[in-house]
Amino acid sequence: MSEPDERPRRRQARGERRVSQLLQAAANVFCAVGYTASSTNAIAREAGVSPGTLYQFFPNKEAIAVELSGQLIKEMEATHGRIFTAETARLPLGRLIDEVTDPFIEFNAANPAFLALIQGPDTPGRVADEHNVLHDSLLEQVTELLAVRVPSLSRAERSLIAEMSFAMFKAGLNLVMQHREDRRDAYARELKGVLYRYLEPYVGVDAVAAP
Template sequence: MPVAAINPAPKRQARGEARIDQILLAAAKSFGEQGYEATTTNGIAARAGISPGSLYQFFTNKDDIAHALATRYMEQLSDVQAESFTVPEGVALDQVVSSAVGSIVDFNLAHPGFKALFARPDMPESMRAAAAPVNERLQERVRDMVAALIPALDDQRLDVTVVVVLHTVKGLLPPIVAATESMRSTLVGELEHSLTAYLRSVAATAGSA
């Protein structure tokens, strides 16, 4: 086959995708260990084993990298939520809560950059746009789950309940992720117990206990 007939584009594309994966993995680890503010593009490049110039071929700055991570996390988290936030018929409330909490904790442990970017109350202004789709998707999943568990809730009470659930989980995620394995198990149990008790009280108020 003539050399001119060989199309090198697929190979270049594959190399580019591999380099992007390399950069995002390094960024996730750096965000998880150092925090978003302390992480630099030079540090990400060094961790990825590439030059800053090579990084800038794919991303213009740290915010751009964070946005790409947000897109990836949203896709991965959507798959997790689809499996763990459903409410099968006949399954007890505490089992549903345990499944949802377990999936969120496991996801945060497997993706150290996620907590640094999204599971924090002091979201940097530059990150709000990137975090919005992730937070909206999570809120939708939790809303659907709560609505299925407590169908008697009106929209206003449902919205309030979702806010309480989400902020309870977000508030305990940092110490859960940072804890030793034995302490983590205890904290996860306390989180599940708190959410179950809260949702049961909401259900009782709604007349659906």
């Protein structure tokens, strides 16, 4: 490849690295002060660049939040695509809960900006919309998991149990994330215990044979 052909590629690679740098800086700022109190100046300062450099890539704080949220949602979608399977549904209840909850706890521990973004009082509308789509998708997959495990449950029963389980998990996840890393395991165990006791009468505790 000739030198003139290489230049655009190098510029593109530098641009991608700069965007990643700015998104990581934004994640740090959103976690530290929340979306509402953050600013493009603070994000630029965290990234070690001038505000002018930031504006070459993003016109405002909302655009940064939308891009960051979109990337995090894609990562989470890739995670839950590996979780909600028929094989997982048939595991013993304790293992099933581990298989479903652990990846989401780990994801949020590694990406605290996700909760900081979606729980802000003035979260950008597009971020909220994308999160609502993700929420509905996760809820539907929990419902389908219940259908595999207990086919005798009606659609209405599955939906109710899925909604309650999901609400418990989200509330418990917030509590888990509020504590330091050395205390999270204890709260995660309590969360799993709550889910176990709620689900046991509906889905049983033993592994389920494939049809």
